[in-house]
Amino acid sequence: MTEKACVTLDGRLVDVYPGDTLLDVAQRQGVDIPALCHDPRLEPAGACRLCLVEVEGQRRMVPSCATPATPGMVVRSKSEKVNKHRQTLLGLYLTDHPSDRTQCERHSPCELHALADVYHAPTHWQHVEPLRTGRDTDDNRFLTFSADKCILCAKCTRYCEEIEAASAITLAYRGPETTIATVDHHQLRDTDCELCGGCVDICPTGAMAAVLPTRMDAPPRSQLEKVRTTCNYCGVGCQLDLHVDKKANHGRGKVVQITAPPPGSTTNDGNLCVKGRFAYQFIDHPERLTTPLVRRTDGLLHPATWEEALTTAAKRLMEVRDKHGADALGFVSSSRCTVEENYLVQKLSRAVFFTNNVHQCAAT
Numbered sequence: 001m002t003e004k005a006c007v008t009l010d011g012r013l014v015d016v017y018p019g020d021t022l023l024d025v026a027q028r029q030g031v032d033i034p035a036l037c038h039d040p041r042l043e044p045a046g047a048c049r050l051c052l053v054e055v056e057g058q059r060r061m062v063p064s065c066a067t068p069a070t071p072g073m074v075v076r077s078k079s080e081k082v083n084k085h086r087q088t089l090l091g092l093y094l095t096d097h098p099s100d101r102t103q104c105e106r107h108s109p110c111e112l113h114a115l116a117d118v119y120h121a122p123t124h125w126q127h128v129e130p131l132r133t134g135r136d137t138d139d140n141r142f143l144t145f146s147a148d149k150c151i152l153c154a155k156c157t158r159y160c161e162e163i164e165a166a167s168a169i170t171l172a173y174r175g176p177e178t179t180i181a182t183v184d185h186h187q188l189r190d191t192d193c194e195l196c197g198g199c200v201d202i203c204p205t206g207a208m209a210a211v212l213p214t215r216m217d218a219p220p221r222s223q224l225e226k227v228r229t230t231c232n233y234c235g236v237g238c239q240l241d242l243h244v245d246k247k248a249n250h251g252r253g254k255v256v257q258i259t260a261p262p263p264g265s266t267t268n269d270g271n272l273c274v275k276g277r278f279a280y281q282f283i284d285h286p287e288r289l290t291t292p293l294v295r296r297t298d299g300l301l302h303p304a305t306w307e308e309a310l311t312t313a314a315k316r317l318m319e320v321r322d323k324h325g326a327d328a329l330g331f332v333s334s335s336r337c338t339v340e341e342n343y344l345v346q347k348l349s350r351a352v353f354f355t356n357n358v359h360q361c362a363a364t
């Protein structure tokens with residue numbers, strides 16, 4: 001039997017597997033290492049330098065997100081030196097970041113502010129006006145970029161290139177003027193951008209942000225309720241997190257923003273398409289049906305209660321079955337419904353009305 005490969009992490013012997021980085025090992029052990037530019041779906045960039053740890057025998061600290069874990073390594077993720085580094089770096093990041101946290105986090109949480117709290121980073125260092133420039137007014141209705149919030153972690157540009165294969169946005173200029181831009185400053189709609197909004201979800205500071213919550217003048221994210229649901233635009237069934245203002249619409253609630261659940265937690269792995277993420281204003285469209293309709297003896301559709309609608313449908317279905325036999329009935333479902341709903345339709349057809357006349361568009 002071959003011996004298990006191990007490293008020593010904060011004094012404990014822990015397993016490593018081929019391909020592991022030091023950050024992978026730490027996260028598996030529940031050891032918290034701040035990592036602003038890391039995302040499990042992206043190649044490591046080592047950009048933010050927050051995840052630095054000490055490795056015995058190395059003169060300098062190393063980025064745990066980009067350092068392969070090799071058997072025998074002795075790693076310290078918690079030490080005075082590591083802690084000092086995190087505090088100083090976070091303090092430096094804050095110097096040209098919006099200092100009004102309430103405004104900064106109004107529509108998207110800012111991981112930089114959250115980490116600054118955790119590590120008691122200095123907040124009193126002199127503020128420096130950022131030299132990064134924003135994008136010229138972009139006429140798309142969904143995405144916006146605030147250069148002052150950007151920490152140049154390059155998660156958005158890497159997401160756009162590595163996951164979306166669009167490369168619509170890129171790091172531009174040099175040194176303190178480095179910013180996020182499109183090639184030749186084209187409008188996003190004139191690039192390969194698919195308006196997927198992945199750059200918004202992956203941005204740790206809200207520099208890439210959704211336009212709709214601001215346009216709706218929605219309450220801060222912290223006052224919204226998060227509701228997990230299934231997208232009904234196609235049969236893939238991506239999971240969505242709805243951010244709902246419960247008090248809006250006279251207490252009926254209003255969906256203010258949609259984000260993807262964290263990568264690795266659902267089948268869509270933190271990704272969404274333009275429809276799932278941004279096309280949710282139909283929910284409040286005045287022409288949307290919000291109550292069942294029943295066709296009465298005058299031949300017209302009339303609003304009805306759910307009880308009346310269900311009783312009428314059941315009665316008429318049974319009348320057809322009794323008069324013409326079960327196979328005179330047919331049940332049609334949709335790939336826009338959830339798998340549970342589709343299961344129930346076929347069960348209704350087969351187990352209640354005893355017919356196999358049941359179909360769904362994804363079955364062809």
Ligand code: SF4
Nearest residue numbers: 160193194196197199
């Ligand atoms: S919305 Fe998607 S395609 Fe457009 S810039 Fe962002 S990541 Fe790239």
Ligand code: SF4
Nearest residue numbers: 150151153154156203
């Ligand atoms: S816009 Fe956000 S994701 Fe992109 S580089 Fe700046 S901070 Fe990182």
Ligand code: FES
Nearest residue numbers: 046048049051065
């Ligand atoms: S997470 Fe490792 S350098 Fe940013």
